[in-house]
Amino acid sequence: MSQPRLMQGNEACVEGALEAGLQFFAGYPITPSTEIAEMLAERLPRAGGVFIQMEDEIASMAAVIGASLAGMRAMTATSGPGFSLKQENLGYAALTETPCVVVNVQRVGPSTGMPTSPAQGDVMQSRWGTHGDHPVVVLSPSSVMETYVLTAKAFAVADELRVPVILLTDEITGHMRERVVLPDPGTLPRPHRPLEGAAPPDIPPMVHFGEGRRVLVTGLYRDSTGFWSESPEEADRLVRRLAGKVESRQEQLTMVDRWHLDDAQVVVVAYGCVARSAQRAMRLARERGHRVGMLRLACLWPFPGHEIEALAERADRIVVPEMNLGQMVGEVERAVRGRCKVIGYSRVDTELIRPEELLPVLEGV
Secondary structure: OOOOEEEEHHHHHHHHHHHOOOOEEEEOOOOOOHHHHHHHHHHHHHOOOEEEEOOOHHHHHHHHHHHHHOOOOEEEEEOOHHHHHOHHHHHHHHHHOOOEEEEEEEOEOOOOOEOOOOOOOOHHHHHHOOOOOOOOEEEOOOOHHHHHHHHHHHHHHHHHHOOEEEEEEEHHHHHOEEEEOOOOOOOOOOOOOOOOOOOOOOOOOOOOOOOOOOOOOOOOOEOOOOOEOOOHHHHHHHHHHHHHHHHOOHHHHOOEEEEOOOOOOEEEEEEOOHHHHHHHHHHHHHHOOOOEEEEEEOEEEOOOHHHHHHHHOOOOEEEEEEOOOOOHHHHHHHHHOOOOEEEEEEOOOOOOOOHHHHHHHHHOO
């Protein structure tokens, strides 16, 4: 059995990636994600994989795509401006259906901001950062152990759906240390990429470079044979299929934690590091006689609108605390559609939202 360990969030990301079968990492050092690259520079070659430090974030993302097309499980890690630089090639990965994992340890921005301070300002960028309509899956851990689990999950989803998957963590989750007990090696499932004869109708089989077949990869719109096409009908069919393969699996991808929702008049919807404070504030409110419940989101995109809709039918108000000026609260409002009151609570001064400051908002003071 595995022994308890004191582990940092970024270290847990490394362990989860290695357990998921990571074979290739390309990156460029940037705070507060640098520990991921540092640890993989040492660990990945020992595990038979390839680590390469590229000249910049654009090249890092391109190298990850190339390695994945050659059949390797590939990942990169970044933060802040580095995530912005990856967006063009993220769009290429989405259109070419190239499985890969991008870790974004969020920090304050825009621009250089305060490089070692926490924030949650990349929620909308993680979904809509690249141009055009495109599929993406975004996972958001709230603890060190969950960082391990969701990193491994990211590789599984990327392979199964042939999509880029973003692990959207943050400086607090990435740098804090907690006691964890990792599962025994080999216990996590390792799904395979769709192969000929076994691929779902909406996900084409994946043939890698070097496997004896001619492979065409293009960032242009293409028809069902994979060749470039200017047909409006083919363009419509392609974009709708790419989006649909994620949206149609929303129930499968939804990952939430629910606390005290059966009798809740006030519901907190939170994610990432803020979810820790929100859970404590919920408990304090209930101790004082207030019927407060909580929904924690571990998968941000696709957004679990059906969960929010169900809560809006019976709650008086929904509170959304975020370390930004209100990015997820708008999505909550769209799902609620006026059936109950939605209150956003923001903090953008580089400090974590604390339970004590959130408590009066939950109590309606």
